[in-house]
Amino acid sequence: MNNRLNQVRVESKKHYDIMLEHNKLGVLAKVVSQGYNSNRALLIVDEWVHHYHRDWVVKNLNNHFNYLSTYVVPSGEKSKNMTQFGRLLSWVLEQPVERNTPILVMGGGVVGDLGGFVAASALRGMPLIHIPTTLLAMVDSSIGGKTGINHTSGKNVIGAFYQPEIVFSDTQFLQTLPQKEWMNGLSEILKYGFIKDPDIFSLIDQAFTKENSKNPEKWSEIIHRSAQIKAEIVSEDTLEKGIREYLNxxxxxxxxxxxxxxxxxxxxxxxxxxxxxxxxxxxxxxxxxxxxxxxxxxxxxxxxxxxxxxxxxxxxxxxxxxxxxxxxxxxxxxxxxxxxxxxxxxxxxxxxxxxxxxxxxxxxxx
Ligand SMILES: NC(=O)c1ccc[n+]([C@@H]2O[C@H](COP(=O)([O-])OP(=O)(O)OC[C@H]3O[C@@H](n4cnc5c(N)ncnc54)[C@H](O)[C@@H]3O)[C@@H](O)[C@H]2O)c1
Known part of the structure; x- marks a missing residue:
């Protein structure tokens, strides 16, 4: 476990780092383009994230990739389905990609789960870079390698455990997160307090004062501690055969x-x-x-x-x-x-x- 405030390590069969930054998307693009020796990348992005952050994202990524193709996923749980999965897979396979071309998946848990499953499936697995943009995705869904989609028979019943190469949380995204989405992340953070570390309760109290309630930078410490807790649990039990059940x-x-x-x-x-x-x-x-x-x-x-x-x-x-x-x-x-x-x-x-x-x-x- 790396305890630097902006980095957490997940120790599963495959190690990967969770980076936590503010307004540093260019740093990620550089790390990825160099790490995969690739001047090409694919971007799968949530509709609202694209709407609010398109210019900032494109500017940061274009500096490091000569070829960047983007697929915008309609917002909401309904996108986690077979049709969207099939469309995305076809789109990936139509691109000039090789097996080491990184797939950047940018959005909340919906796009993370869907895009992660696409990365797991195309060419039997392409490098997956999670860029979570909701509080819930930063503290929970982007960590631990669960990817998948829903089916008429149930939620998340089709999918794979597929670990990302990097999780890059940039709190810049939280500036546009709608009020009601904060509660989704908050509940998972409270859960970490109950199952592992009650000190997190006082961190939440500090971040939730009137002045700080939507100041993403104030949330960094909480996001870091939450990511650490999730990382510790999934590192010990990658395939959910034991203590991972506590996350429930x-x-x-x-x-x-x-x-x-x-x-x-x-x-x-x-x-x-x-x-x-x-x-x-x-x-x-x-x-x-x-x-x-x-x-x-x-x-x-x-x-x-x-x-x-x-x-x-x-x-x-x-x-x-x-x-x-x-x-x-x-x-x-x-x-x-x-x-x-x-x-x-x-x-x-x-x-x-x-x-x-x-x-x-x-x-x-x-
Ligand atoms: N893989 C896992 O381990 C795991 C764990 C928990 C939850 N999940 C899954 O996560 C999903 C829920 O994720 P979620 O709560 O992030 O929901 P979500 O992905 O639907 O995002 C919530 C809403 O916020 C919008 N949005 C995202 N980022 C934004 C931003 N920065 N600014 C403005 N709008 C933004 C989206 O368009 C959407 O409307 C569920 O499908 C759930 O099954 C997976």
Whole structure:
């Protein structure tokens, strides 16, 4: 683990660095063009990122690549599908590329997952450079090598583990990130506080003061610490056979909320936020561990949303949890806390025990 503030190392079978900079895209372009001895590159970019940052991006990349072809991916989860994947693959294969031509994938988790899977598949694997542009992608989705797309049978069910060569987070991108997208990243950062490092809670408090709330530079320390935590976990368990499940804290409850309420009613961040509250309650009820939820109380005040529409739908929420990808031998699998920073896997033998957890959670988010 490299502890310089702007760099984190992921120690999987293949090592790669996560670089964290502000307004330094040209540095990345230089590193990549020299590292791959390539004056050509492909850029797969999110529609809104292209809209806001096109001139800055092109100026920085054009200085280092003679040939740069760009594919703009329509914004939103719906782009993570077979059609878009097929179009992108055809586009890559029509370009004058070789196996070592780097593919720069610039966007949030949607474009990261989709573009990463394209890089994994074209010519049996081309160098993938992740350039995450949302807070969530910087602290979570660009790290760890999960790539893929959705299918009518489920979310993220087609894909591959494919590690990038570099993850380059430039906080310059965060300047245009819409308000509602910050919550998605924030929930994952809070999750790192619960499962690994409660000190992150005070960092968030400092960054979230009125003056700093959207100042990307103030977020650097939090992004760095979060990336470090994710890197530590995925380095130890690249293929999700053990401790990587801790990253799922709050998510089994959260996915049920997202599903039952129809995707889009609640953001992923809101659903996971409520899911973490439920997981804290479950830790108290099933393990007898008191968990300090005050950080959730604080942020619930600032980011108000109501779960009241789900009040009569608890049986559906529970049966949705039984369909979760993480179910083992038909039993719901939860990540609970022995204490803050000490997560533990827990198998739910009788789903009905979840009823009071849901009742209390829904009552809390009124
Ligand atoms: N691979 C993993 O390990 C992993 C982990 C968590 C989540 N995910 C996936 O990530 C996806 C969610 O990612 P997300 O929250 O980043 O959403 P997203 O990629 O849809 O981006 C959110 C929105 O912000 C816009 N946007 C992106 N960057 C911007 C910028 N700098 N300025 C202005 N607008 C910008 C996008 O166009 C989009 O409308 C989901 O598909 C989820 O499954 C993957």
């Amino acid at each position: 804290f709050g998510h089994t409850f959260g996915h049920a909320i997202e599903n039952i309420a129809d995707y889009g009613t609640f953001s992923h961040g809101e659903a996971v936020f409520a899911g973490m509250y439920a997981a804290c309650l479950a830790s108290e009820m099933f393990l007898g561990n008191q968990v300090d939820k005050s950080i959730l109380h604080d942020y619930a005040k600032h980011h108000h949303f109501s779960l009241q529409s789900l009040r009569n739908r608890i049986p559906e929420l529970i049966s949705q949890m039984q369909k979760d990808k993480k179910v083992k031998n038909q039993h719901i699998r939860l990540v609970l806390l022995n204490a803050i920073g000490v997560p533990v896997g827990f198998t739910v033998e009788k789903p009905d025990v979840l009823k009071p957890i849901w009742q209390n959670t829904i009552a809390y988010f009124n």
